[in-house]
Amino acid sequence: MGTTKKLEKIREKRKKRVKSKIFGTEARPRLAVFRSSKHIYVQAVADDIGRTLAYASTLSKELRGNVNGLKKTEAAREVGKLLAKELTSKNVSEAVFDRGKFLYHGRVKALAEGAREEGLKF
Numbered sequence: 507m508g509t510t511k512k513l514e515k516i517r518e519k520r521k522k523r524v525k526s527k528i529f530g531t532e533a534r535p536r537l538a539v540f541r542s543s544k545h546i547y548v549q550a551v552a553d554d555i556g557r558t559l560a561y562a563s564t565l566s567k568e569l570r571g572n573v574n575g576l577k578k579t580e581a582a583r584e585v586g587k588l589l590a591k592e593l594t595s596k597n598v599s600e601a602v603f604d605r606g607k608f609l610y611h612g613r614v615k616a617l618a619e620g621a622r623e624e625g626l627k628f
Contacts, residue, residue, distance in 0.1 A: 586620025
């Protein structure tokens with residue numbers, strides 16, 4: 507088995523394990539994170555009603571010009587701050603963090619810390 511296939515198997519097992527323990531509601535949505543090689547995306551999902559409450563990424567209109575000179579971890583922190591601002595404007599102060607198949611390290615951790623800096627609790 508190649509290294510890439512092995513890594514994908516490990517990530518899929520981790521994703522199932524993490525997702526099985528997490529459920530988002532309208533009052534406390536699930537923050538689902540996806541990280542690609544260049545960008546990071548996060549959305550606040552209310553699983554009970556099946557809707558996305560808020561969305562932010564490095565490609566968002568508000569951040570597109572501001573993240574060009576930043577490192578990827580700094581840009582992820584800004585994405586977390588933006589999402590937290592959007593959620594607090596909708597009177598949501600708590601959330602559940604769903605890192606998905608990614609380890610809580612680097613850009614994923616920076617995104618979570620950025621959201622916490624803006625007052626989001628999880």
